[in-house]
Amino acid sequence: MVLLKSFPVGVFCVLAHCFNFITIKCQTIHNFAMESSEDEMEVDDTEWKQHLTDSHLTCRVSVSGPSLSKRPTPAHRVILHFDLDCFYAQVEMIRNPALRDVPLGIQQKYIVVTCNYVARQQGVTKLMSVTDAKQKCPQLVLVKGEDLTHYRVMSYQVTDLLLSFCPLVERLGFDENFVDITEIIQKRLTCTPVSSFKGYVYSTSKAAEIKASFHPELALGSHVAAELREAIRDRLGLTSCAGVATSKLLAKLVSGTFKPNQQTTLLPENVDHIMGSLGGLRKIPGVGHQTAKRLQALGLVSVSDLQLFPLTALIRELGSPCAAHLKNLSLGVDDSPVNPTGAPQSLSDEDSFKKMSCVKEVMDKIQQLLGSLVERMRKDGRQPQTFRLSVRKYSASNKWCSRESRQCPIPNHVGHKITSASSDDASAQLLSLAMKLFSKMVDTAAPFHLTLINVCFSNLQSRAPAASTRGSITSFFAPSACPQNPSQSPVAHSNIDSSTSVNGAEDRLCSLSVMSPLPPENAAKSPIVRDAASPKAGPTQSTSSVPADASRPVTASRSSTCSDGGDADITATYRLPPNVDPQVFSQLPANLQTELIREWEQRRPIPKIPILSRKPGREAKDKKGTRRRSQANSLLDYFKPA
């Protein structure tokens, strides 16, 4: 606790994600920040109250910095949730408009994972088997959807579009996004109050019109949601649902009230109603199968069961942070922030099958998976530090088929090759790595039966200014495609910032075009007016100054080194990271350039002392083995007794 004293509030929140017990304190700070009656959370239990009181006091002592006042007040938050309508089906209908008016299903293996609304009218549902779906709807047209590339590309276009409007965007899967527009609402409210809601308002009764004046933030939020949905449709051709509420939980719960292509706003006075009307505990986001089972063991099945259950008993069963969290959720209370997602933390590729039982097959499959994974990784531009191989084993007795995995660090020279030009080389060495991991999981001397193989890169490291690892600003300098950011035409302003938006100088939160990822040509012409790419981003640079020493650090892109196996580039002259467009980079103000270079240079040498020195014997053996095997194709090499 003493240590915490010196941390700014932001750090508390980071810590809160690492250690549950701090969540309470973070929460308490929140409450302090708004210093209203909010710090009297409903506490029906003395033990819990004591917890709160203790941390309350501690925090009062520990935070007295100026940063405290900057926190937005949770009570005034406006959170949007966007949910694309039958996303995969929409993507396929865009790719082939002839599919618009036919019943369409997206098939992965023998499953129809999703389908369009024409098909739904005929009784096809998500995750229905192909057999059942064809039976329900003989005219059903099926499109294979195992390759997620197109969906992923479109998914990030949606996220990027939202990001171009506001930096606080959190992805949930491929087809959902949360946006915290609290700040935008605060700004717009002063100049453009609205008198009605756009879309539906969740309510038990019919008359909802008059309530706009009682909830100006949410009313305005509904207009913003409508604008953003319209932008998503105009620019990307996708329809979506949206929910407008004061938390992620409520926004998500309310967004599906009217489907498809509709939006709904939830007013605080209807929180109890929407929570009570949930079918069961499973409907609460965050309550999965296992949690539902544990709760059911306590006799809890409905949301109100949980609401009324004594917290003490719940704590005994699940531990205090978890219990409190669940209970809060059941009451419709959720203070979790919208965490900007940024670039993905891992990339993986997998394939499932009925049966795989020979090593050659396994190797071919892994090679195939690695091929596409390495290519994706190369486009991303970051360098993975660890590699993981997962399998799913079939077991006739138990039918208990969960996944099993082994992972290992990626040797430096291999990792480097992934990002640079010769990725075939990298693939070969990764295959060798993969097979070693495979032999740790599967006794290849005995018969085996696999039903799935997955390859994964994680611990992705950009040589970019890591002010934050998430939402790295580097992605906005990338030439054609930043991490998962497919080429996107520079789109004209739609109505986003026309009617209701705040105009004027402070437009970093309101303007769409300014935040849009710019292709190099445009970037050269237009000023880069972007700050707040990440929450901790530096000062705004609002002019396209010609940097004094732009030429010095900008060396031509990498083309030379890469076939030499060693870590030779420690001594090499500085080059820009491969995902940074030199042209765009050169447009930056000189001082920012210098700062970025310094950051990159600090990260350049990646000696990884601990790895090299940890187990010299094994490490050395691995290296030797890797070298040899990339040439020799002997299967036996992979499986020696160790």
Place this chain on the structure above:
DNA sequence: AAGCAATAG
């Protein structure tokens, strides 16, 4: 750091 469970779409 490794491996897995839980959760999500």
Place this chain on the structure above:
DNA sequence: GGTTCTATTGCTT
């Protein structure tokens, strides 16, 4: 429920 193909977080060692 699990089925598909991902992705994230947190627990445990």
